[in-house]
Amino acid sequence: MIETRITRALGIRHPILQGGMAWAGTARLAAAVSEAGGLGIIGAAAMPPDILRAEIQKVRSLTSKPFGVNLMYLSPFFAGVLEVLLEERVPMVTTGAGNPGKEIERFKKAGTKVFPVVSSVALAKRLERIGVDGLIAEGMESGGHVGEIGTIALVPEVVEAVSLPVLAAGGLADGRGLAAALALGAEGVQLGTRFLCSRECEAHEKYKEAVLKARDRSTVVTGASTGHPVRVLENRLAKTFMERERAGASKEELEKLGEGSLRKAVCDGDLEGGSLMAGQSSGLIREIKSCQEIIDSIMAEAENILRKLPEKIV
Ligand code: TUI
Secondary structure, three states, rough: OOOOHHHHHHHOOOEEEEEOOOOOOHHHHHHHHHHHHOOEEEOOOOOOOOHHHHHHHHHHHHHOOEEEEEOOOOOOOOOHHHHHHHHHOEEEEEEEEOOOOHHHHHHHOOOOOOEEEEOHHHHHHHHHHOOOOOOEEEEOOEEEEEEOOOOHHHHHHHHHOOOOOOEEOOOOOOOOHHHHHHOOOOOOEEEEEHHEEEEOOOOOHHHHHHHHOOOOOOEEEEHHHHOOEEEEEEOHHHHHHHHHHOOOOOHHHHHHHHHHHHHHHHHHOOOOOOOOOOHHHHHOOOOOOOOOHHHHHHHHHHHHHHHHHHHHHH
């Protein structure tokens, strides 16, 4: 057992959160992660409010354990999604791609814990002052929208700057990652790509297979020139995107090129025309497992590493 302020604050058995993945983070996946002792998270990024409400109710019908919802600031349905989260009084929210400062008071009144994703120390400090419950320090190894700092430097810098509990994210997929995160001062981890490659994840099988095939240098970051850098598996769309970026294409042209592309990957399994968002941990993931198997093996591996670590020092 690894107990931290995170397991206590969230009422979960193991300090493992599932990343809030757009399209792939459905009620089925979130419920499976929560049932396995972690914290499952519905990815609300692309969901209209009525679909989100149904997904929240579905998780509640599948598990009595706590769960969360990821609120993504670039969502076209942001205002409606926020109202559903407040009405449904979800146990916790994570936020991505923006600053939840304006919404904190309303979440507090609804009894919802708030764990923003941060990719810098400055935002971490600002959010601690306005009363969030914890932080997810996400390094640029992550899939999807990324910051600029690597996990191994970002996590201890954030831990040092705040007294809140911090989770580590980016480049982590197994028990070695959890043990390393704890060594850096984090009190848990958030994993996206690892749970994308789970049996319960409803992403297209071809997308999952592409992640299993990926190696250390298979991902690239596109879109830095639009202000929204995104890590994806390199494919035809990523190459076209990078070519157009190098040629000085406008933000509008690039946004049009990316529009609807994540849905194509997750729902249609379009490996060349879709945006295969995935983290650098893709190179560590070799098989599809159930969420229970994923969490059990991470915990066993981390506990074993932590027990045996002193023997390495001769
Ligand atoms: O949000 C993510 N990962 C995502 S969001 C996403 S959907 C998307 N699709 C296309 C283009 C852009 C996004 C896919 N993956 N991770 C959490 C995260 N949040 N990483 C970085 C940030 C972040 C960035 C800026 C958080 C706060 C922030 O603050 C800006 C401010 O107001 O200070």
